[in-house]
Amino acid sequence: MARTLDVIGEKWSLLVLRDLFRKGALRFQELERGLPGVAPNTLSARLKTLEKSGVIAARLYESHPPxxxxxxxxxxKALGPVLKALHKWGETYGQP
Structure with a gap:
């Protein structure tokens, strides 16, 4: 469990994964808009961590600027059942 939490055990990381599951591939600005309150440097750091761990990947869509x-x-994608279980738990037991 500790190894999993090292990769995805942070609020913004989980929310990035949630949005990628729901919407498919997203650009930085699209992720930022969908995560009110996230600082750009925090989002960038979470994306780098998730990418380094092999959970997400990035592809170039514009070269200038990259x-x-x-x-x-x-x-x-293998984290899908984990995220669904967290969502269900939150719906059942989370604070209103």
Whole structure:
């Protein structure tokens, strides 16, 4: 469990994964808009951590300046049941 939490055990990381599951590949600005309150440097750091862990990947969509969109890898897609279980728990037991 500790190894999993090292990768996804932070609020913004989980919310990034949630949005990628729901919406598919997203650009930085799209992720930022969907996560009110996240600082750009925090989002950037979470994306780098998730990418380094192989949970997401980035592909270039514009070269000048370089801009990327982020998407789930197979390793990231394997987290689907975990995220669904967290969502269900929150719906059942979370604070209103």
């Amino acid at each position: 801009r990327y969109e982020y998407y789930l890898t197979d390793k990231g």
